Amino acid sequence: MNSVSPSEPAAGHGGAANPSIVGQGVFARVVLALVLGFPVSRPAEAATVEEVIAKVEEIAGEQGLRTALLGFCLIDLEAGPEAAAGYRMDAGLVPASVMKAITTATANELLGPDHRFVTELQTTGVLGDDGVLKGDVVIRGGGDPTLAADELSPTFAKWRDALIEAGVKRIEGRIVGDASIFGTILTPDTWQWNDLANYYGAGASGLTVHRNLFRASFRTPSVGARAPFVGSEPALPGYDFYNEMRVGSANSGDQGYIYGDPYGKLLTFRGTVPVSSGPFTIKGALPDPALFCARTFSEFLNGNGLPVAAEPTTDRLLGIAGEEIGARKKVFEQSSDPLSEILVATNHESDNLKAECIHRAIAVKVKGEGSPMAAAAAVQSHWAQKGIDMTGFFMGDGCGLSRANTVTPRQLALILHAAATGEPFETFHRSLPVAGRSGTLKSIGSGSAAEGRIRAKSGTMDRVRNYAGYLEARSGKRYAFALFVTNYSTDLASVKSKIVRVWSVMANL
Template sequence: MPDKRSILFLALFFCCGLLHAQSLNLKLQTAFARLEQDTQCKYASVSLTVLDAKTGETVFLARPDMGLATASTLKTITSITAFNLLGKDFQYQTTLGYRGIIAADGTLNGDLIIKGGGDPTLGSWRYGSSKENTVLKTWVEAVQKAGIKKITGSIIGDDTVFGTQKIPDGWIWQDLGNYYGAGTSGLCWRENQFDIKLQQTQVGNPVKILRQVPAMPYLHFNNELLTGAPGSGDQAYAYLPDKNSIMYLRGTYAEDLTKRTISAALPDPAYDAAFRLTDTLYKLKIVAIGMPESTETFASLKRQMPQADQVIANIASPKLSEIIFWLNKKSINLYAEQLLKTIARKAGKPATTANGVAVLQDFWKTKGIDPNTLNIFDGSGLSPGDRVTTLTIAKILASAKKESWFPDFLKSLPIYNEMTMKSGSINSVLAYAGYQINNGRDLCFSIIVNNYSGKTSAIKAKMFKVLDELK
């Protein structure tokens, strides 16, 4: 039986904890009211949820059931769902094979086929095993080992594993030609993007296009991009009409910017992968007689996509934990969208975005979360039509805390305002979601402001003042 001294200590401990919790709640009430009443939020919708990350208990709620555009904080939900449904060691597989017969003189009477498995990292510069030159070297060595010295057919990029709809419903036209609006593909390549090197001229005059990295000889560029005034920033946008080889550059690029590079989306990543392998082999005097082809080529000609008779190389992606690290650190929309389609495929459904959303909603429904609080069109948050409550985001963050893979997820989140959290920003939307330790107590939170006015930097500073109360 505990003595009086122990009972008194426990009573004081719980009283202090209760007083601190009440104090934090009052501080958050004051800080949130100040934000909500700020002139930048006059026409805005503002919500904040703070939970105990270990127990899920409520610490603070303000408009917790208001469905709001999440921007990139939606990536936390996609990441956590992928960890749950795929496992942290999950890897994609990409194969290189051929159909036809290799003659005694090394002539392949047939085609080489790159079969994508949905790997968003293939050709990416972020991982040693997936870099473009590393992948091409692996493929070249496999071709040489197979004894192939000439190809009578073509090198074909097969991206059929993810279907034909590359752009999620709800994305806006202005985003689609840019690297952050790159569509999904069963066969991704270089994160489905390339760089355009620029040179500014006098303000108001056209910016010069110096070159593309890598060179894009099969695209034509209609340059309407103008040199902007100093301080006006990067307002350049690439536009690429569907199934078109003409890319339009529009907007302005400030005279004082030193990067002089913008990144655009590949129109057909599977074709580009086939094109690069064709070119690499040609330089080694292994010539493919036919032109590079992709799924879109066969679809336009109403021809059936051929399948390989013999696989000669397999490339495994980095593990899911490594993919999610970069997904959240650099807020890579493509990675999130690929994962959403992957969880649909893992569930035995056609790998579409809509099916991925349904699988995600069904999974969280089994965890007690109303699917109506997860009204989403994509996995990245790029769609301005996404609507999620801060309470649901915080609950999902709290659920992750109990999992063995949580350290990998936590490591993926950036540091802002000396806090571990994911940010999200699209037109008039700013959001943060993450974790913070307060007086030894693990907290998780989600704060979202929709339809604010004025500068993003100003509303960010005001949101940080609210979150400062969690420190």
Template structure:
């Protein structure tokens, strides 16, 4: 009498247990107090190979970037280029003097570099301009300065010791970060030689307290960018050996638009183009009467996505997301809304919350089933899928060293994007595609979130069981 309800309950659990068995090792994370959502299934037959609460809403961290990649490809296509221009409402005279302001109209290129600015300056020089009898105006009318939504970015305005929390602007250059080169002096005891990576002379102020040490003494550098009354300053401490190679150090700037203005002004001067009244950042759009004097196209979108996802570049991801907003003065909440609208438009996706394209915002939420639905939708779009899957990493040759593990099966049959957050709770997430032994395509997603009582989580705790579970699925089919 009492056994029959128990038998029915066990029978009802059998499908769930069968699904979870596909993630038998990963399921042990739930016993340790972690919140887990996971799903793996074949794309041809739709067969579910493993699942652990696949509808559970969890933080995806940088796995959010695959939503950004899919939305960008859907909007623009793989061969889209963002264009940066130098324009003016006046034309240069016969002597090469521009009797007015020169305007840099940033096109929202997330990978705009010093090399691009140098090409732009050379094209201006070829157009005959030698002197600007006015100002250099850097126009971030599309968006910028963008309100910060995370602690790291908000603190980065005044002081920062990393490059990943760079602030955002439609005219940002070098991923919103200053770069300085640290090289040893000729002899021990002297200060190291420090220069800007992009210029013959320093563009950002430098407080150099790096000492040159004898051969083979080792190199130890500590670098911070701080905002002072005079502007950004790179604080550099430590030592470098006389026989050491130069080291490059990147730190987020306090104002990416101002950084671009200072960098572009330095390059104009190096090219022999003088600017009478200096540089200024504005938020007004150049008038329709402005004439293009020089322009440069950035890399194609498929190349941008390769860099964005392979290196998990937060600056690039959020700038691309801001470009999805069709109205000027965009902010991250509008960018997140554009991504949400794209995701919810995918049939069967389910609930999703996206506050940024980078995944830096801990409020982002999705499910393993939702991520797989997104992955499947791209698989069925042959014009977009090659560019999309190429932006993911294969563990065997991953840019991120920590994923270069697992068996040869895992390393050579899987393409994935990972995500990491450590605050306010630990997050390790992964999603992507796999190919079975028989050549079938499959999708998988794993979201592991810690709690206040599970503060410690490293990648080996997640990747080791995930790799072993996926290997069994790949070998079994």
């Protein structure tokens, strides 16, 4: 964008500017841009809020959106909440993943940018002079969504070394996975059955590990044939697999789904995977992350010189058996990166698991227990205390996967408006992707007037496309906004192009 000195009148803003002088200035800037090789664009007329709303109304009446539900709200960050303007601002709509903006903005204020998730390695019983631990080793989860995210061995090696340094040479007890910080509810009650066992529906365990996922591989011999199940990675002993997967055409993509319930032992594969020269892999959610962590760590120790006598278990399974974990002694702790960095990954990648763990951590901090219900109550109360009318707001989860979630464009824009006044705002603001440039917004707004001017969280479901975030207009003014499009009947590319048309008018405010 060309720089303009403070004394130079801006075109389109009225005043007593001499047209010939303005014209000479524009001509000079165009010549200079051509000499330097910069792209030249015609100066845009300054827009008004009314023109933005008119553009929203315009796209609402176009083919593909006529039967859709649109909602829009825009608020100047320098004005009060009463300055909110928009279109169907108070319609309760499904937010999809823009719910993550609410979750992360809340966590930024209540947990703080420096918050870290802490995992502890603990022992029970008595450690003898001979190095034999007559007790258990407990992995006390802190809800860290990044724990051993990509590879188990480096983390397990650190834990083994800590035990050895503490004098442990043999464990007569067992490895216990303790996920109690978030309770036993892995997935919210409002999630759909066909989401639960897939990677994007991984439950938020208090002992989350390896992103709570596994990979299932299939051979793809010919189109229409059954796709034989090759195996899982990591291995999942003790689980049964029922395979109905078939082979689709080469360009059909991943249409494979996994069905299973939290803590269940049966995983069913359905759908299609594309024909290819080698195995095709899909990702699923671990049914019991805490037990998986305890089992794989036990196997690691047995294979690396520190024998474990008894079978691994979890706090949940011990509770079912009427047992309790004994008095504990901490031997090691491991902290995550600061929340400020996790927020960036959550919003740029639209990571459901990270959002769910952050949501539950809010509940632990505010309510003293980590259920989805407690988390929702803590979030709603936080923004209500800031004067936002939360009537009709329903938060079934923290990531937006639930179709039962409801929020109005006004509520979301007001939350963003209020967040902008908080001391740690820049941490949250930085976590949001930039239109045309980064994260889930990289594919929208490139080359338009909105590129680089909008930071927002996207929300996508079947026939749902939403955006909520912040605008830095050409005038220098900053706004919070929320734009919802629900139940559209056209292709996604068309919906995105209509949204960019609105954004382009917004950029000229």
